[in-house]
Amino acid sequence: MLYASTIFVSAFLLFLVQPLIAKHILPWFGGTAAVWTICLVFFQFLLLAGYIYADRISRLPVRRQAIVHTVLVLAACLMLPVIPDASWKPTGDGDPTLRILSLLAVTIGLPYLVVCTTGPLVQSWFARVHVNDPRQARVYRLFALSNLASLIALVAYPFALEPYASLRVQSWAWSAGFLLFAALVIASAWRTERRIGAAIDPLAPTVPPATDGARAESAQSADGAEGNSEVPPAATAPRLADYALWLCLAALGTVMLLTITTHITQDVASVPFLWILPLALYLLTFILCFDSDFWYRRWIFWPAVIVLAPAMVWGLRASGGVLQIEHALPLFGGGLFAVCMFCHGELVRARPAPQWLTRFYLMVSLGGALGGLLVGVGAPRLLDGPWELPMALIAASLLLAYVSRRLAGSYLMILAASLVLGLIWYLEHKLILPKNNVLMIAIGLSAVLAGALIAMRRSIRAGGALLAALSAAFCFWFARDYASFMFDNTQMMTRNFYGTLRVKDYGTISQSRYLVHGVISHGRQYGDADLRHRPTSYYSESSGAGLAIAKVQSARPHLGVIGLGVGTIAAYGQPGGKVRYYEINPAVMDIAHDHFSYLKDSPAAVEVVLGDARLSMEREAAGGALQQFDVLVVDAFSSDSIPVHLITREALAIYMQHMKPDGVVAFHVSNRFLNLSPVVAQLAQDVGLHAVEIDDVPPPENYWQDTTTYVLVTRNRAFVDDPDIVARSVDIKPIPGLALWTDDYNNLFRILK
Structure with a gap:
């Protein structure tokens, strides 16, 4: 105990x-x-x-x-x-x-x-x-x-x-x-x-290394001992191949966890707490597999991996790359569970006797660390796009093929896999058949050959090895389509620590150019003369930000913006005025300068400060460089994931230091899952400021505008009493029991819609 x-x-x-x-x-x-x-x-x-x-x-x-x-x-x-x-x-x-x-x-x-x-x-x-x-x-x-x-x-x-x-x-x-x-x-x-x-x-390892025959016999025995967790592993010393297998299985599980988590939270839906689902599934597979041999059955999870691995790669580009959440979560959640059950189930099957227990856990940990290093550090620096998930799924199928062939010892599966892959190439490149027809023919032939191998070898593993190898081929095929989709209409794609950004062009008559991060657009600009210099998307004239800027009394307004995007707010600049941006991602600044013209075309002086906005403004205030903004637009939200530190009592205090006495802080709080308006209103009330909510739902013919919600915060009573503001304002309904957000305390759970 x-x-x-x-x-x-x-x-x-x-x-x-x-x-x-x-x-x-x-x-x-x-x-x-x-x-x-x-x-x-x-x-x-x-x-x-x-x-x-x-x-x-x-x-x-x-x-x-x-x-x-x-x-x-x-x-x-x-x-x-x-x-x-x-x-x-x-x-x-x-x-x-x-x-x-x-x-x-x-x-x-x-x-x-x-x-x-x-x-x-x-x-x-x-x-x-x-x-x-x-x-x-x-x-x-x-x-x-x-x-x-x-x-x-x-x-x-x-x-x-x-x-x-x-x-x-x-x-x-x-x-x-x-x-x-x-x-x-x-x-x-x-x-x-x-x-x-x-x-x-007392557990000093004295047993000589296992021979290949003894190891195969041990694996065969373990396969027949399903449901008996009391049977200890054979007391044979692990070989180099065993260490390599432990390492690869552990690394693949970690890679799958991180890549699936990134995909569903950035490219499916940035729902608060959604990151818990993949991590919970990952831990659940460890619990089940190490609790008892009963839970991991090869006849269940091998076919699941063979089917779900290519299905997940297909899902990356399905529905225009935005698979609905009710379909995406079962697909990617189920796929993660199946692959991790395979990885951790095979780890348990390959576990050594207690003499080598710490060495086994060392290799499992090393695999996890290498997997994390590949995804967290290697991928953003070595890959120009989000390719690690399809690569991981190809690796999962190949590892299953290796484990199957290792147990079955059949080289017939290599010949059969080569036959199917050769047929796929011939049908697609020589006969130029539609891809769907090629896929159906390949699946049918694979099933026939797998059945023949099973009958000839009297072993399910031989057929499994063939199907796993072909699953890897289908993953590669779908991954190629996914890459084509990602580059379609894409003028440039770049990746760094903060994620993958794409610049995409759409339309022919009224061409539009978008900056895209995950599934969220971070601004767009139109090519025709009427709209090229017009503020669009979340920053149109009828939005809360546009309304606040329109009420500025100065002919040379000083505007501040947290979050650069494509630089749309610069369209509001006036000769002699200033527009000062705060942007944490250097790639966004390069894109706004090189692929959009808002910054270059603005008649105002435009400045971009690189680094976290709040820390930059803190340093400016400490050095006496108060900006005296007429309007500060706070819009640094990535998808529906909000940087909470930009919407706390301490953050608002920093913003107000940089405002003119009658200045307005415009919080862009449009969000599918979080009700942020009461949070901002409570912050304003705490320090005696005025807050009004402005909702904007443009008519369908105004295609350049997006639906938005802003909360405008100011010291200026005359601003909130202005007839135009009163006519557009919406009552902010408080959330009972909501505590004031500070750097030390905030609670997303309380503001879920």
Whole structure:
């Protein structure tokens, strides 16, 4: 019970601290999804470091293990509480990856490392205490318990902790939980020492490496032992091929988690808390697979991967690249679950005897870290578009083909796969048949050949290997179509830390050019003379922003904009006036200058400040460079994901420092899922400001305008009493029980529509 409690508490803290620390630092780095991805990479590599430590220390005498680990745990306690220092806020506009990683290392590094070591280390202690005991066979079930605790923490944070506690309270609560964990893990270490004494590693590996025949026999035996979690793995030393398989399976699971999460939250729907779904499915597969062999059945999950992998690649371009959420979530959620069940189920099938337990977990952790590195760091720098998901699905099918062929040992499947692929090439390039016809012929021939292989070899695995190889081919075929779709009408595509941006042209008579990030347009400009210099989309003359600018008394208005987009607000500029933009993404600035003309054509002086808007304005105020804006438009929202730090009490105070006495802050709060108007109104009321909501629903013939909702905040009573403002204003209905948003507390759950 002590070992289980220690593992449960450690895993709970492990997953609880991830969103907690990320929420602390997200506002400092622009609040983008890329910051969370970098955090995940850090957590994966620290998990790897923890597993390396566990593997090395587990080879020491138990007494020495207890002494060393106790010292490490007590040292970690000295770093509490886990509250980031404000000195780590960025000061420039460069890539913040190294700064984020350094901040995390200094703030949470040692406590997180200690928590990471717990799973494999305590399991190794459990195995030592129960050596030659039937209970030793249950040691891998403790890994399922740790993932269950992680899943509970994942769900508890956004729904049970975040809505009721400030960040500072959350940090102190986690620190108190760490002290409880420290007591449990130290007690576990010394209990193990008392039970074993001075004995040196009762699980020392003395079994010679397995031969190929013995390994195949072991795999065949494991395949027939479904549902029996009490059967221990054969006590044979792992080979190099086993290490490579553990690594690849673990890496693929992590890559699938990160790529599916990015896709459904950016390209399907930026619904708050949607990121929980893929992570919960990922953890659930670990829980099921390591709990019992009963849950992973090859005859269920192999066909699921074979079918769903190409289906997911097809889904990337279905319905014009915007598959409806009610279809996308079952497809990509089910596909993620199937692939992760395959990865983690095969990991369990290939697990070694307890002698090599820590080495097994080390390779699993290394695979997870490499997968995170590929997606979080490698892909944004090596790929010019969102290609990692189709590449991962091709890899999933190929890995399934390898596992199938490894078990079946049949080379006939290679010949059959080559035959089908050759036929596909001939039908498409020589006979030039429609793609749908080629696809149906290929699927039919594949089924016939798979059935023949199964009959000849008397093994389902031989047919599975063929179908998996062909699944990879279909993934590649659909991926090629997806790439063509992404480049269709695309003038340029670029990618960096903040995501993938595309410039797309549409239409022939009234040509329009769009800036697209994910599924959301961040502005457009028309080519004909009547509309080329006209503000469009969310910033038209009838929008809240347009109305506020129209009421400016100065003939040379000074306009501020948080979020550059294509530079549409510059169309409001007047000779002698200024338009000052704040933009965090350097690629957006390059695109606005090179592919759109709003900035170049504006009669006003246009400035673009690179970096997080709030931090830039803080530095300007500290240096005495107050901007004196007539109107400040706050519109830095990426899709429907809002950078919360731009809509808090502290943020509003910074904005008002830069406003003229009668200036107006225009918050663009159009959102499909969040009701932001009451949040802004409450912020204004808290400091005695006036707030009005302006809704704009343009007629269908005004195709250059979009439906918008703005909340205008000002000190100027005359502005809100203006007849035009009164005629357009809408009552803002308060949300009962809504607490004031601050840097230390905010709650998206309370404002869900």
